[in-house]
Amino acid sequence: MDIVLRATAMFFILFGLVRLLGKRELGQMTPFEVVVLVVMGDLIQQGVTHNDFSLTGATLAIVTFSFWGLVLGWLAYRFPRLKTALEGAPRVIVRHGELLEHQLHRDRMTRAEVESEMRLAGIARMTDVDWAILEPQGKISFIRRDGGEARQQDDDTPAG
Template identity: 70%
Template sequence: MDIVLRATVMFFLVFGLLRLLGKRELAEMTPFELVLLVVIGDLLQQGVTHNDFSLTGATLAISTFAFWSLVLGLVAMRSRRVEAMLDGEPAVLVRHGELLRDMLKRNRLTLNEFEAEMRLAGIARVAEVEWAILETNGKISFIEAKGAA
């Protein structure tokens, strides 16, 4: 039972930390950040299973993580408010060709990063964008203005 309690605590700790990182950071990890996540995984395993290297201990820890992930997913499906709390909400970055700099700042996105995403989408100028939306998965959706292109 000790492993289940530790796994529960660690699950919510990691969940909270990943939420604090923000959408963009997770969508575009550097190689160092990927290694850091692997190291965190190893440290997490040590904190959850402690000295229990048994198959039963590993199964309990993994099952606990899967259980909480499933529960949060089901609750989010049934409640719009919980879904917004767990997954976040899309953020409008450009409205009618106007860049909303405060939204860039709020989502910790630099102008250079935003412009790079525009270029990848084949868009040269912000004026060509009717809407740009930072989706909950960290990707930016661009809707071009009518007559642009």
């Protein structure tokens, strides 16, 4: 039971930290940040299972994390008002070709990052963007002024 309580506490601590990191940091991690995340995972494991290296201890920790993940997912589905608090909300960062600096500041993004994402989506100029929306998952959706939606290129899809 001790493992379940520690796993529950660690789940909510980790959930809070991920929400504090913001959308953009999770979408565009540097190699160092990936290493820090892996190390953090090991530290979390040590905090949850303590000195219990048994299969039962590991299973209890994994099941507890999965349980809370499912509960929060179900709550977000069942109660739409909670969805924004649990998952975040899309945020407009470009409106009618104008970059909304105050929105960028909220998510610790720079103009250069937005322009880089625009180029990946095949958009050359800010004036060509009618709307740009930072999605809760950290991706940016672009809608062109001509009415055509720009495709957001994923890391594993070839350009073209």
